[in-house]
Amino acid sequence: MTKNxxxxxxxxxxxxxxxxxxxxxxxxxxRKKQMYVSSTQIASYMSIDSTQVxxxxxxxxxxxxxxxxxxxxxxxxxxxxxxGFTVMDxxxxxxxxSLGSALLHDSGLNxxxxxxxxxxxxxxxxxxxxxxxxxxxxxxxxxxxxQDMNVQMGILTVPAENSQTVADLMVAWGIKAIxxxxxxxxxxxxxxxxxxxxxxxxxxxxxxxxxxxx
Amino acid sequence: MTKNxxxxxxxxxxxxxxxxxxxxxxxxxxRKKQMYVSSTQIASYMSIDSTQVxxxxxxxxxxxxxxxxxxxxxxxxxxxxxxGFTVMDxxxxxxxxSLGSALLHDSGLNxxxxxxxxxxxxxxxxxxxxxxxxxxxxxxxxxxxxQDMNVQMGILTVPAENSQTVADLMVAWGIKAIxxxxxxxxxxxxxxxxxxxxxxxxxxxxxxxxxxxx
DNA sequence: CAGTGTGAAGTTGTTCACAGCA
DNA sequence: TGCTGTGAACAACTTCACACTG
Numbered sequence: 452m453t454k455n456x457x458x459x460x461x462x463x464x465x466x467x468x469x470x471x472x473x474x475x476x477x478x479x480x481x482r483k484k485q486m487y488v489s490s491t492q493i494a495s496y497m498s499i500d501s502t503q504v505x506x507x508x509x510x511x512x513x514x515x516x517x518x519x520x521x522x523x524x525x526x527x528x529x530x531x532x533x534x535g536f537t538v539m540d541x542x543x544x545x546x547x548x549s550l551g552s553a554l555l556h557d558s559g560l561n562x563x564x565x566x567x568x569x570x571x572x573x574x575x576x577x578x579x580x581x582x583x584x585x586x587x588x589x590x591x592x593x594x595x596x597x598q599d600m601n602v603q604m605g606i607l608t609v610p611a612e613n614s615q616t617v618a619d620l621m622v623a624w625g626i627k628a629i630x631x632x633x634x635x636x637x638x639x640x641x642x643x644x645x646x647x648x649x650x651x652x653x654x655x656x657x658x659x660x661x662x663x664x665x
Numbered sequence: 666m667t668k669n670x671x672x673x674x675x676x677x678x679x680x681x682x683x684x685x686x687x688x689x690x691x692x693x694x695x696r697k698k699q700m701y702v703s704s705t706q707i708a709s710y711m712s713i714d715s716t717q718v719x720x721x722x723x724x725x726x727x728x729x730x731x732x733x734x735x736x737x738x739x740x741x742x743x744x745x746x747x748x749g750f751t752v753m754d755x756x757x758x759x760x761x762x763s764l765g766s767a768l769l770h771d772s773g774l775n776x777x778x779x780x781x782x783x784x785x786x787x788x789x790x791x792x793x794x795x796x797x798x799x800x801x802x803x804x805x806x807x808x809x810x811x812q813d814m815n816v817q818m819g820i821l822t823v824p825a826e827n828s829q830t831v832a833d834l835m836v837a838w839g840i841k842a843i844x845x846x847x848x849x850x851x852x853x854x855x856x857x858x859x860x861x862x863x864x865x866x867x868x869x870x871x872x873x874x875x876x877x878x879x
Numbered sequence: 880c881a882g883t884g885t886g887a888a889g890t891t892g893t894t895c896a897c898a899g900c901a
Numbered sequence: 902t903g904c905t906g907t908g909a910a911c912a913a914c915t916t917c918a919c920a921c922t923g
Contacts, residue, residue: 463914467873471835471865475848476823489882497850500916505883517922518882533870550768554864556763563865564872603875611689614870628875630867634689634773636711646871648864650768651685651777653844657860658778659681661817661842677892703904704886719905731900732904 466507467534471563472497473507474530480523489520536564541602543626545617546609547572547587550632554606555582567606569596590620597624604628611635680721681748685777686711687721688744694737701736750778755816757840759831760823761786761801764846768820769796781820783810804834811838820841825849 476496480488490508494501508521512528515521531537542549547570554560554569571590572578578589588596596602605621607614611633618637621629628644631637634651690710696703704722708715712878722735727743729735745751758765761784768774769781785804786792792803802810810816819835821828825847833852835843842858848865 464870465914467869468866471848471863471869472850472861476850479825479849491882501882502884503914504917506915509884515883517884518880519923520882534869535876536869540872540875544898549719549767553763553767557864559865563868565868598766604871610692628871630871634685635693636686636690644871644874646867646874647686648867649685650862651689651772651773652682653860653862654774654777654779655685655748655750656678657682657818657844657858658754658841658859659676660860661754662749665839679892705904715904716894716906717892720893720907723906729905731906732902733901734904 462510466510469497469499469503469507470530470534472526473504474534474536477523477526477530480489481527485523487516487520488523488526490515492520497517531563534563536562539564539566540604541566541600542567542604542606542630543568543593543597543602543621544570544585544606544608545572545590545621546607546613547574547577547582548608548610551606551608552582554608555585565604568600568602590617593620594624597626602626604630607631607632607633666817670672676724680724683711683713683717683721684744684748688741688748688750689717691737691740691744695741699737701730701734702737702740704729706734745777748777750776753778753780754818755780755782756818756820756836757782757807757811757816758784758799758820758822758843759786759793759804759807759835760821760827761788761796762822762824765820765822766796768822769799779818780815782816804831807834808838811840821845821847821851823825823847 473493476493477488481597490504492499511529511533513521513525526602534541542565544554544567553571555570570582570585570587571593572587573590577587580587603626605626607617607629609617614631614633614635615637618629618639622643629637629639631645631647632649634649636647637645639645687707690707691702704718707714708718725743725747727735727739756779758768759779765784769784781799784796784799784801785807786801787804791801794801819840819842821831821843823831828845828847828849829851831845832853836853836857843851843853845859845861848863851859851862853859
């Protein structure tokens with residue numbers, strides 16, 4: 452059904468998912484002034500197999516020293532570049548509720564290459580306010596700002612019922628990628644990238660493990 | 666390395682991840698008073714293969730009617746039971762910062778079987794306050810409350826640097842499962858369940874798709 | 880030896896093909 | 902014909918095995 456003709460699938464998705472954790476670990480080691488780290492160390496920290504780590508790292512440009520491991524500072528540099536955390540992407544956030552403001556407050560996003568330049572809502576209580584220095588506009592102002600700012604990414608933190616409506620607006624206004632935090636799936640044209648991120652999948656997994664315990 | 670001797674792996678993890686989305690969709694149809702839904706409909710909504718949907722649903726107890734599909738109300742019931750969303754689990758939340766308060770505000774968690782009964786922090790500005798009717802205590806009070814309340818789950822929303830310290834506390838205080846929202850991985854005894862949920866993995870995936878576009 | 884790096888084997892998850900049904 | 906349900910074929914990911922290096 453979903454034909455992916457492109458041979459673009461060089462790096463397995465699970466590998467990309469693991470890499471930010473490697474990066475976080477390496478950054479910690481860097482602060483502690485550790486010079487080298489081996490795949491075995493990383494693997495033990497992540498509770499996974501060590502060959503998994505070497506395989507994952509082999510997709511990047513880094514080369515390790517035999518018997519010594521990978522240079523920590525190089526690892527940080529290579530991983531953050533590989534993951535696209537070094538180039539700043541601007542984003543709009545729609546839905547300045549509790550989850551939306553949590554994202555606005557999260558400095559980690561800033562460090563990892565995502566800058567939220569404006570927020571939108573329909574609630575007049577929040578419109579006009581600033582959350583962590585980001586101004587909240589009425590959603591009708593989206594169009595004007597989008598043209599001025601040439602923003603590629605939209606963050607969707609509205610209630611599930613409104614997700615499709617807002618997604619349609621984002622597409623109409625020229626957004627290229629949507630980070631969807633609602634449990635609902637949105638329909639968009641093929642060339643628009645969607646990343647679904649829902650808490651409840653993780654909750655389901657957790658419950659599943661918890662209940663299947665003896 | 667990780668020997669899983671148990672044959673407990675009946676349901677594939679990806680299936681469990683998809684199910685909450687099926688549930689959300691079915692709940693929407695229920696509100697619209699649609700009686701039946703076919704796997705093809707669900708598949709088109711999710712942009713996946715329809716056999717995937719039937720396979721996933723075959724792990725639950727539901728049986729579909731030929732040519733008609735699955736009864737929507739039954740689907741909602743079966744899925745929410747299967748996912749453990751019908752039994753209420755109590756949880757403590759540690760780290761009442763922006764992400765922590767977002768979770769406290771999220772009524773979806775309540776609907777899906779998770780009740781946060783108390784929150785903890787070290788910041789004296791928030792201690793003593795109530796966030797969405799949940800009181801915030803100083804972390805030192807954790808022990809007393811844990812004994813009283815017999816809570817099984819701990820939600821970890823502290824800064825990454827403190828994650829291990831707080832995780833150790835949770836374990837010492839008898840928590841059985843930890844929902845870890847920090848990018849750091851925590852070390853816990855084998856019998857403790859950990860579910861890692863990090864935004865940055867999703868951000869990495871999104872960037873990867875965005876940058877590999879032509 | 881303890882580590883990297885990689886092709887081959889094994890496992891898990893997805894898609895295909897088709898039987899059965901109304 | 903349009904759908905469920907399932908065993909078989911296929912693809913993706915992980916783990917193993919081993920060559921290589923200081």
